[in-house]
Amino acid sequence: MATNPRPQQQLAVWNDPQAVPYVHIDRVTKKFGDFVAVNDVSLKIYKKELFCLLGGSGCGKTTLLRMLAGFEEPTSGKLFIDGVDMTGIPPYERPVNMMFQSYALFPHMTVEQNVAFGLKQDGVPKDEIAARVDDMLKLVRLQQFARRKPHQLSGGQRQRVALARSLVKRPKLLLLDEPLGALDKKLREHTQFELVNIQEQLGVTFVVVTHDQEEAMTLSTRIGVMNAGEIVQVGTPKDIYEFPSSKFVAEFIGNVNMFEGRLIEDEPDHVRIDSPELGGTIYVDHGVSSAPDAVVFAAIRPEKINISVEPPEQTDNVAQGTVKEIAYMGDVSVYLVQLASNKIVRVTQPNTYRHAEASITWDQTVYLSWHASSPVVVSE
Amino acid sequence: MNARAEAPRRHRHSAGVQLILDFLNRLPPYRWTQARLVRWGITGRTLATAIPYFWLLLFFLVPFIIVLKISFSEARIGIPPYQPLLSWLDGNVAQINVQLKNFANLILDSLYWRAYLNSIKVAAISTVLCLLIGYPMAYAIARAQSTWRHILLMMVILPFWTSFLLRVYAWIGILKNNGLINNFLMWTGLIDEPIVMLQTDFAIYVGIVYSYLPFMILPLYSNLEKMDLTLLEAAADLGARPFKTFLTITLPLSLPGIIAGSMLVFIPAVGEFVIPELLGPSDSLMIGKVLWQVFFTKRDWPAACAVAIALLLLLVIPIVMLQRAQAADARGAHR
Amino acid sequence: MKQSSTFRISVLVFGFAFLYIPILSLIVYSFNKSRLVTVWGGFSTQWYGRLLENRQILDAAWLSVKIAATNATGAVILGTLAGLALARFGKFRGRTLLSGMTTAPLVMPEVITGLSLLMLFVVMESAFGWPAGRGFTTITIAHMTLTLAYVTVIVQSRLSSLDDSLEEAAMDLGARPAKIFFVITLPIIAPALVSGWLLAFTISLDDLVIASFVSGPGASTLPMVIFSKVRLGVSPDINALATIIVLLVTLGVIAAGIFLARQEKRRQRDMQMAAAAK
Numbered sequence: 007m008a009t010n011p012r013p014q015q016q017l018a019v020w021n022d023p024q025a026v027p028y029v030h031i032d033r034v035t036k037k038f039g040d041f042v043a044v045n046d047v048s049l050k051i052y053k054k055e056l057f058c059l060l061g062g063s064g065c066g067k068t069t070l071l072r073m074l075a076g077f078e079e080p081t082s083g084k085l086f087i088d089g090v091d092m093t094g095i096p097p098y099e100r101p102v103n104m105m106f107q108s109y110a111l112f113p114h115m116t117v118e119q120n121v122a123f124g125l126k127q128d129g130v131p132k133d134e135i136a137a138r139v140d141d142m143l144k145l146v147r148l149q150q151f152a153r154r155k156p157h158q159l160s161g162g163q164r165q166r167v168a169l170a171r172s173l174v175k176r177p178k179l180l181l182l183d184e185p186l187g188a189l190d191k192k193l194r195e196h197t198q199f200e201l202v203n204i205q206e207q208l209g210v211t212f213v214v215v216t217h218d219q220e221e222a223m224t225l226s227t228r229i230g231v232m233n234a235g236e237i238v239q240v241g242t243p244k245d246i247y248e249f250p251s252s253k254f255v256a257e258f259i260g261n262v263n264m265f266e267g268r269l270i271e272d273e274p275d276h277v278r279i280d281s282p283e284l285g286g287t288i289y290v291d292h293g294v295s296s297a298p299d300a301v302v303f304a305a306i307r308p309e310k311i312n313i314s315v316e317p318p319e320q321t322d323n324v325a326q327g328t329v330k331e332i333a334y335m336g337d338v339s340v341y342l343v344q345l346a347s348n349k350i351v352r353v354t355q356p357n358t359y360r361h362a363e364a365s366i367t368w369d370q371t372v373y374l375s376w377h378a379s380s381p382v383v384v385s386e
Numbered sequence: 387m388n389a390r391a392e393a394p395r396r397h398r399h400s401a402g403v404q405l406i407l408d409f410l411n412r413l414p415p416y417r418w419t420q421a422r423l424v425r426w427g428i429t430g431r432t433l434a435t436a437i438p439y440f441w442l443l444l445f446f447l448v449p450f451i452i453v454l455k456i457s458f459s460e461a462r463i464g465i466p467p468y469q470p471l472l473s474w475l476d477g478n479v480a481q482i483n484v485q486l487k488n489f490a491n492l493i494l495d496s497l498y499w500r501a502y503l504n505s506i507k508v509a510a511i512s513t514v515l516c517l518l519i520g521y522p523m524a525y526a527i528a529r530a531q532s533t534w535r536h537i538l539l540m541m542v543i544l545p546f547w548t549s550f551l552l553r554v555y556a557w558i559g560i561l562k563n564n565g566l567i568n569n570f571l572m573w574t575g576l577i578d579e580p581i582v583m584l585q586t587d588f589a590i591y592v593g594i595v596y597s598y599l600p601f602m603i604l605p606l607y608s609n610l611e612k613m614d615l616t617l618l619e620a621a622a623d624l625g626a627r628p629f630k631t632f633l634t635i636t637l638p639l640s641l642p643g644i645i646a647g648s649m650l651v652f653i654p655a656v657g658e659f660v661i662p663e664l665l666g667p668s669d670s671l672m673i674g675k676v677l678w679q680v681f682f683t684k685r686d687w688p689a690a691c692a693v694a695i696a697l698l699l700l701l702v703i704p705i706v707m708l709q710r711a712q713a714a715d716a717r718g719a720h721r
Numbered sequence: 722m723k724q725s726s727t728f729r730i731s732v733l734v735f736g737f738a739f740l741y742i743p744i745l746s747l748i749v750y751s752f753n754k755s756r757l758v759t760v761w762g763g764f765s766t767q768w769y770g771r772l773l774e775n776r777q778i779l780d781a782a783w784l785s786v787k788i789a790a791t792n793a794t795g796a797v798i799l800g801t802l803a804g805l806a807l808a809r810f811g812k813f814r815g816r817t818l819l820s821g822m823t824t825a826p827l828v829m830p831e832v833i834t835g836l837s838l839l840m841l842f843v844v845m846e847s848a849f850g851w852p853a854g855r856g857f858t859t860i861t862i863a864h865m866t867l868t869l870a871y872v873t874v875i876v877q878s879r880l881s882s883l884d885d886s887l888e889e890a891a892m893d894l895g896a897r898p899a900k901i902f903f904v905i906t907l908p909i910i911a912p913a914l915v916s917g918w919l920l921a922f923t924i925s926l927d928d929l930v931i932a933s934f935v936s937g938p939g940a941s942t943l944p945m946v947i948f949s950k951v952r953l954g955v956s957p958d959i960n961a962l963a964t965i966i967v968l969l970v971t972l973g974v975i976a977a978g979i980f981l982a983r984q985e986k987r988r989q990r991d992m993q994m995a996a997a998a999k
Binding site: 077096114124128158172 | 887889891893895896897900905908988991992994
């Protein structure tokens, strides 16, 4: 799983009630005819954040971004950037720049002319334009390609031109629509870190739209998960992964095993869930706020489940099953284990030493167990 | 990478335009005018729409209304050669003078309706002939190697750029009694007397098929070229023989192309004037030619207008079919 | 497989023979000494000389070229505006009517277009005194109405295949709509405008029926003169004229073909270079 390259503690600005948001989305709704693309979304994004809007296609994330850029007007609600109401302000007068998914490089202009375009519109003096374009090209390491046309560049180079062009006007807020979507996997990983570096170097606030959860986890200070036009959870990558607030978020981010059950013990410091699906009880070492006897789901990540041939000593958080499928992935092995209820549980185990996977084979009876801190209880 | 290989080819044109626009923007009168116009709700957008809109209303829509009006009036000798629909008696009593005579004549005078029917027949037969020749050609071009494909396509389009009139004229030299074909056949001894081909219906068919063949080939080609060849492979894989594959896969999928091409041939062929005039018999009954004669020879403007209105009504159905087919084709392309 | 490729080749050979033999026969007989066009009387270029002495044809050709060039320029301007409105301005009131009025002329029989425009010009002249008489102006207006439809279709389809994020990017970088049109959109669609211009030029140069309706005494375009001559039968100087036209068009098309092929080649080389430069 991707790691977050930035230290967490310095940036808890969103937990500070005194902090003034840089971007304030206030109950924004956007309708296209009868279709509600964005439904009553409110969001605060702070200075120097790298905020990711994450969601599947058609969840409204791009529409939200386009409203920030000014290409769409909200049907209702307001957008504030740096405290200024953006209603009725056209894109060419907003202090915002955007990097397009297709890069939208002007095909009839050279790299240099593309980057200079925005400065020319502002009437910046000629020698200043030249200097700033040069600086920008240096930053993205494209100086020797200044005189080329976009079609003479590779995909990664085009991406960097697009980035340079959108940054050269020194916007306070940069919007990026699937910035890495068109790159191949190897280049994408490399570019992710480059993007974060440039963002920190320039101190610009980034709002990134992506459908790739790994990309969102790697890049962002915070993630807003969107579904069907609504923001379903906002939080740091760790929050989202470890403490999903709903079944949707848990299933959307990473792999998860979902056990349906009923709350039989509901104490402030722990809960116990009876799950016929599991064929046992699940003990969770933290309290949840839910009605007793309510139907809930316990979500457990595959890497947090231990698989063993011998029965473990605990009585909670244990299940017995048969290995149905083993996939050797190199760094980890994935086991699909069938329980008595016919439910299939996905378990991943790191291959910490060579032939670690060899001890378990097909159709073998195994025991699954996990720590009481691992399950997350969510409702439908 | 040497520097010469990527010599800067700047867009002087767009740089020049930018300079002019920047200069205009700084001029006070320009700013003032622009502000005024915007205040009245006139933006660049409205202007850009309004100019072609106004042009087409004036020169495309209004003329039809005038033609419709004239078709209800009575011919007279004078300038203009028709009675006004509205005339004033004693200065303040309006008299409306609507004549249905011109339309009644279309039915009563057998010349007209025979011309309509004959035009439809000639156009329909020509369309079928075009399809029979054009479909195999379009198919062969679409399945040719890509280098050849462009050359062949260019060769289909090339005649379209040369004069239509001269290409029809060429057939006079080929079809007439001492023309190419008869000379050749007599030389080979197959015939002793020349076959009369010019000024027959046969010559009209040849002329129409020849002139409109590219209109049939092009939409068919663009349809067949887009077709996913793996569909054919899938059919073959499932056991269909080539001819069967063609009948069950290729032909149904190319239907929008067939309809578009057929309508592009049929519609202009119905109203064709030049081909029957130059190649057909002098008494050939094609409605375009009849309209021309009524207008230029008989100088009966109201009758000509009525013929035009009736011809237009006749073409509404094929025009709608054409637009449907083109829309279907466009949708297919986006998928 | 072998069978079907033989079939395809023979289809193409016969099809193209049908398309090109008439044109070739025109060319061959333009060098015929005999006045009887189809009887070979030896090689001669005399008909070209005759053609160049024929004032009537030369005047008509010059008039046609003037009309065609004016028409093509006007049609490109109007057609670009209409194409822009249809492809870029979303839904506005009257869009359906505009779209209908730009596609209808494409399929309208020429006799109807010609007749109705003439009726308009007659009514306008009696009402406003303009256009006074018929000739250059009326033919140009008529041709523009017809050919602007072709240009609109070309521009509209080019614009809808153009990524709108290019224009959005320019707007995002601070350019106003009018400037975006001139600095971004126009240079990118320029090749489409060139082909639209050429098409409008050719259609105007070729038109007989509409011009015959809306033209007046003393203003005869080239097709009108040719038509009045060939109505009376074949005439060798018309063959010479046809040869010249075919030659010019072929040269133009070949030049365009070579130009496009070169551009394509350079593009491919550039792409390879880009791939290598990673």
